[in-house]
Amino acid sequence: MVFLHALQGILSLQIIVSIAYVLARKGWFSPETQILLPRLVTTVALPSYLFYTITHSFGRDDLVHLIYGSIFPLFSILLTFTVALLVAKITRVERRHFGLFCASFTTSNTVFIGLPVNLALFGDAAAPYVLLYFFANTTFFWSIGSYIMSHDNEALRGSATLLDNVRHIFSPPMLGFLAGLAMTLLGLRLPEFVQEALRYMGNLTTPLALIFIGICLYKMDLRHLHLSRDLVLALLGKLVICPLILAGMLHFVELPELMEKVFIIQAGLPA
Template sequence: MLESYLNILVVFGLVFTGYWLSHHQMFDEKTIGLFSKLVLTVALPFNMFLNMTEKFNREEFLSLFQGMLLPAVSIIVTFIVSIIYAKITRVPMNRRGVFQTMFTASNTIFMGLPINLAIFGEVSVPYVLLYYICNTTFFWTMGIYLISSDSQDPTIEKVKMTPIGVFKLLMSPAMLGFIIGLIWMLLELPEFAVLTKYATHLSGLTTPLSMFVIGMILYQTGIKNLRMTKDTMGILLGRYVISPLIVILLSYIIKVPDMMLKVFIIQAAMPAQNSMPIIAEQYKADVEFTTTTQAYTFIVYLFVIPLLIFLVN
């Protein structure tokens, strides 16, 4: 459990660094845009590629492939619940896309992988990545579509769920890195040391820059303006109660090994995707709400971890 808390402290440390540097006028609004573009077009694609090529092998992936059914179905069901919840609680239309995406998609690698390692050890890694594949596919297709639909800026091109629109989503830098990594792993293409080292350096920028952006936006928003709203409460309920509960209930229908189920429960109850504020900034969605809620998902997770450990054990 101590390792899990230390991982959360790393998150807060990086966010605070972004906030502190903004306070000292080293970062400004232009820096937010610059870092966002760096993450989305350079760092994140290499991060996606390495996640597939370094943490999976073809034989292991194919042997576990059927295990993807439970996380895939649970994410779809959670998304449907988010739509119903948003309508019942009257989430404003200009933030419904962000709300439904944060309600459904979790932070499966930066938070999920180290915390599962701390609880279960190396045996959990393949199952972590199965959930990651389903979660990533949802986030970078339907999630991006939903977030773009919140945009109130007429100059921003919204994503359309047409064949051309879906193709553009699949050809986005992040999704392209994921797809190339998946194909590379399945074809068992050889590893090139120079390419791997280059990709590793760029991939390493993903987390610190993403957390810096959250810290910068928090500074621009003002800590005093962070308020707990009913919509933020709804996302916390979705992340930490509804999402893992759906996995548990579906496990009675879709049978999986005990360890796989435990990992899926932990993965389903992670904070929201750390790329959310960056994507909201890119599409000019409700950045203030997104950043505030992202911060709360990190804070509340400190109290959720012990309950999760007790639940899975």
């Protein structure tokens, strides 16, 4: 029954992606639309979702437990990055995409793919744990990940300042996440009509993200995809090694079962 429920959840996501793919093929989405959709998700829908979920899923006492749990995604990401560096040097990954290889090996698409997949597999109870992995993943990507990627292109080396990276870390989704934490810690609540508005806007996150994925899949010309050795290594790292490292760490601690499942799913998602 659990497998059937998970399969149905994934199939429902696939239907939305397929509809978006067909509509993109029919020319429904202009270049402006393709810019608007991710902007709506990252600046309106997702911050609302994160804020609403944090303030309605946690109490002050829960946050201490969650902070303890959030340590493991961050440590596993740092350990995976170390492994990625070793693999890249041992296998002599091309210098022109050395940083991209390591970042792709290590980080996950925790929102556009991670949020819909985990909600389909585990329901709304998975959302808080998705947010914890999102926090660790985003912090790493916009600090170490973006820095090492910028060194792939000689013209970009030194162009990204610390202030630029901090600005990316404190993006609208992260601010929504942190604002929800602050409201919970302070024991404050917004008026009911504001909370309802945030809930409605937050519910746009999954469908808009899936529509955008469908458009992206159509725009990708898979016929010209070449599975180079470096790409295969990056895929093995992201889809196999990264979740195995996290699973190995979790084996030695006791965390809620759902938290562990969500973390491992997040770790094994595409970059």
